[in-house]
Amino acid sequence: MLTANLSEEIRELNLSYLMLAQRLLLEDRQSGMFRLGLGEDAADVIEALSPAQILRMSSSGMMLCQVRFDERLLLELLSNHEREPAVASIHAAILAASRPVENLA
Structure with a gap:
């Protein structure tokens, strides 16, 4: 049951x-x-x-997106409520822009 729920959530x-x-x-x-x-x-x-390819890929069973939670500073900037939100967002965008992009190997 848990595996079926997880698979459905990953698909969604x-x-x-x-x-x-x-x-x-x-x-x-x-x-x-x-x-x-x-x-x-x-x-x-x-x-x-195509829409059919998107549906097929979404059912692959593995997460296709990459969550950017590997950079502590980026997370702290986005979650820090003490700073001015606009300044923190701009700083986070600058940090994100300096990271290498993902390419298909």
């Missing part, structure tokens, strides 16, 4: 991520690539996915 997360990623890339490719942390090759693949 993947579906939401792929649909959002594709929309971001189609509306403003450069901004979408920055927000998603993707390189040109990964963006090309996501943009070209």
